[in-house]
Amino acid sequence: MIEFYRRHSTVIGVAIFLVLAWLTLFTVRETESVLVTQFGRPLYVVAEAGMHMKWPFQTATRFDRRLRIYNPRPSEFLTRDKKNLVVESYVAWKIENPKRFVETVGDPVAAEMRLHDIVWSGLAAALGNHDLESIVSTNLQTVKTNLLLDQLSTETDKAGLQQYGIAVLDVRIKRLNLPEQNKQSVYARMRAERERIARQYRAEGEEQALSIRADADRQKEEILSVAYKQAEEVKGQGDAEATRVYSQAYSRNPRFYKLLRTLESYKKIFDDKTTAILSSDSELLKILMQGEAGAK
Numbered sequence: 001m002i003e004f005y006r007r008h009s010t011v012i013g014v015a016i017f018l019v020l021a022w023l024t025l026f027t028v029r030e031t032e033s034v035l036v037t038q039f040g041r042p043l044y045v046v047a048e049a050g051m052h053m054k055w056p057f058q059t060a061t062r063f064d065r066r067l068r069i070y071n072p073r074p075s076e077f078l079t080r081d082k083k084n085l086v087v088e089s090y091v092a093w094k095i096e097n098p099k100r101f102v103e104t105v106g107d108p109v110a111a112e113m114r115l116h117d118i119v120w121s122g123l124a125a126a127l128g129n130h131d132l133e134s135i136v137s138t139n140l141q142t143v144k145t146n147l148l149l150d151q152l153s154t155e156t157d158k159a160g161l162q163q164y165g166i167a168v169l170d171v172r173i174k175r176l177n178l179p180e181q182n183k184q185s186v187y188a189r190m191r192a193e194r195e196r197i198a199r200q201y202r203a204e205g206e207e208q209a210l211s212i213r214a215d216a217d218r219q220k221e222e223i224l225s226v227a228y229k230q231a232e233e234v235k236g237q238g239d240a241e242a243t244r245v246y247s248q249a250y251s252r253n254p255r256f257y258k259l260l261r262t263l264e265s266y267k268k269i270f271d272d273k274t275t276a277i278l279s280s281d282s283e284l285l286k287i288l289m290q291g292e293a294g295a296k
Helices: 002-024 098-104 108-128 145-158 180-252 254-269 283-295
Strands: 025-028 032-038 041-046 050-053 058-064 068-070 075-078 084-095 166-177
Touching (some): 025 032, 032 098, 084 108, 108 166, 180 254
Antiparallel strands (some): 032 041, 032 058, 068 084, 084 166
16 A cells, blocks of 8 residues: 555645646636635635636636627607607626625626616606607707717716626617507608608799790790891891882883783782673773783
C-alpha cells in the first residue's frame, strides 16, 4: 500500500492541485460580469476581464453585461383625443449592478416582468398626454414621437429600476396599429378624404380647361378677324384693279366693251323659260334688232 502511494503520489498531487485550481480560479470575459457568492449571499462583483481567484467554498455566477432586448406583447392605449392605438414596442436594457440585481430581482425573467409594468404605465401616460396627430402624421413638424420616447426612456431608467441594478438605455416603438374594430371607419374616412381631394382636382382641372378653351376661342376670333380684314383688303385691291382694267379696256374700244357687257347681261337675264316684253327702242333690243349698228 505504501509502495502504491509512493508511486502515485505525484499523480494524486497534480489531481488535488487541479481540483483546487478549478474551485478557486475563474475567468471573466469582456462581455460579462461575475458575482461571487458565499452560501447564496452576494459578496462582490468582478467586472475586469481576466483570471481571478476565490475561495473553493464560494460560487462565481456569470452575468452578460451586453444589451438585452425585451419585446413586450402589443398593447392597446388611448390618446388624449380618445383615439385607440395598438402599440408594439421594445426596451433596450442591461444588468448594471449584478449584486443588486441578484438581491432584488433574481433573474432576467423577473426583471423583464418589472420592465413590462413600468414601460406599460409610462407609455400609457405619455400617449395619453398627446393627440394622435402628434404621434402619427405626414407633417414632420407636428410629430413628437421621438421627443416623447426619449423622455420615456429617461423616466423609465429612473423609475425605480436603478435600485434593481438595471439600466434602461432606450424605449422605442416598433409598430403602431389600429384596433380591428376601428380600421373600417378609418378606411372609410380615408376614402372620403381621397374622394374630396379627387373632386377638388377635377374641379380645378375643369376650371383650367374652361380658361384654356376661352383663351383659344379668343385667339381664334382674333385670327379670323385679322384674316377677314386681310381678305377684304385683298378683295378691295382686286376690285380696284378690275375696275382699272375695265376702264382701260373701255377707253381703248368702247363699242366692243358695250357689246361684251350687253352679251353678258343676256346670259344673266334670259334663259329658255324667260319671257320679256320690251319696247322697240329698248337698249337691250338694239343689238338683237339692229346688229352692229345697235352697239354704236
